[in-house]
Amino acid sequence: MNSEDVMLRVMDRERMVRISVARTTALVEEARVRQDASPTATAALGRTLTAAVMMGLDLKDEESITLRINGGGPLGNILAVAESDGTVRGYIANPEVNLPEKYRGKLDVGEAVGTDGFLEVVRDMRLRTPFTGRVPLQSGEIAEDLAYYFSLSEQIPSLVSLGVLIEPGGTVKGAGGLFVQAMPGAGDELLKTLEERVLQAGPISNLVQGDLIKLIAGIMGDIPFDILDKREVAFRCRCNLDKVVSIVTALEEEDIQKALESQGCLEICCNFCGEVYTFSEKETRLMRGSVS
Numbered sequence: 275m276n277s278e279d280v281m282l283r284v285m286d287r288e289r290m291v292r293i294s295v296a297r298t299t300a301l302v303e304e305a306r307v308r309q310d311a312s313p314t315a316t317a318a319l320g321r322t323l324t325a326a327v328m329m330g331l332d333l334k335d336e337e338s339i340t341l342r343i344n345g346g347g348p349l350g351n352i353l354a355v356a357e358s359d360g361t362v363r364g365y366i367a368n369p370e371v372n373l374p375e376k377y378r379g380k381l382d383v384g385e386a387v388g389t390d391g392f393l394e395v396v397r398d399m400r401l402r403t404p405f406t407g408r409v410p411l412q413s414g415e416i417a418e419d420l421a422y423y424f425s426l427s428e429q430i431p432s433l434v435s436l437g438v439l440i441e442p443g444g445t446v447k448g449a450g451g452l453f454v455q456a457m458p459g460a461g462d463e464l465l466k467t468l469e470e471r472v473l474q475a476g477p478i479s480n481l482v483q484g485d486l487i488k489l490i491a492g493i494m495g496d497i498p499f500d501i502l503d504k505r506e507v508a509f510r511c512r513c514n515l516d517k518v519v520s521i522v523t524a525l526e527e528e529d530i531q532k533a534l535e536s537q538g539c540l541e542i543c544c545n546f547c548g549e550v551y552t553f554s555e556k557e558t559r560l561m562r563g564s565v566s
């Protein structure tokens with residue numbers, strides 16, 4: 275079975291190039307269901323979640339990475355936050371937006387994301403000042419924009435492929451990503467060869483439905499390589515009752531009053547996972563310390 279969400283990283287024996295590949299089908303499908311996202315929105319969010327979870331594997335304990343994309347298009351802001359343990363969460367501002375296909379089988383993510391904006395990466399390293407890098411969007415297709423970010427902001431020449439394949443019924447059939455990243459001293463010839471093989475291999479959302487080691491071996495060809503790591507990746511939100519209680523405590527009295535009057539209770543919905551936390555009037559008053 276090749277159904278579990280997993281990520282693999284390998285390096286050639288001469289340490290010139292690193293290839294990362296991830297299958298994220300289940301986690302993108304989970305995000306789609308939680309946000310009730312259209313095919314176009316699922317593709318955009320799924321590519322962003324996949325990129326973030328792949329970048330997150332460079333993190334140490336307790337660190338996190340946030341990938342934010344806003345291109346001024348109808349989908350609005352897209353956000354994904356990945357942790358060092360291989361989990362990721364994210365949301366898209368307008369999940370209902372759906373554009374006609376660019377051509378048969380090709381969702382128009384670029385048009386829906388837009389190009390009048392930026393891609394931003396924030397590495398939160400807890401005790402140290404967060405690192406923020408930002409580049410203007412090139413195509414809004416996300417993979418190309420991320421490759422531009424790697425080369426400009428991190429000086430790592432990279433080939434980035436991200437894809438989400440949606441079935442006619444709207445569910446996610448395959449999702450994944452591939453990074454080919456050059457280490458200092460890597461020759462142009464090597465990168466060119468690898469790039470050609472990646473292009474020949476076909477869409478990544480199809481490829482990740484098969485065996486990932488075979489996929490990498492096909493790209494590496496006669497170049498010997500070692501597996502650096504393999505790990506599971508998953509969608510996981512970090513919201514919990516404690517966090518929600520602190521939000522309720524900080525809300526304006528006027529807003530609380532309005533909610534209680536119109537609904538008879540207070541509902542707080544998590545943007546990331548869609549979880550709804552409901553509190554009765556009495557619970558709300560207790561949390562806010564206005565009942566003795």
Ligand SMILES: [Zn+2]
Binds near residue numbers: 513
């Ligand atoms: Zn949540």
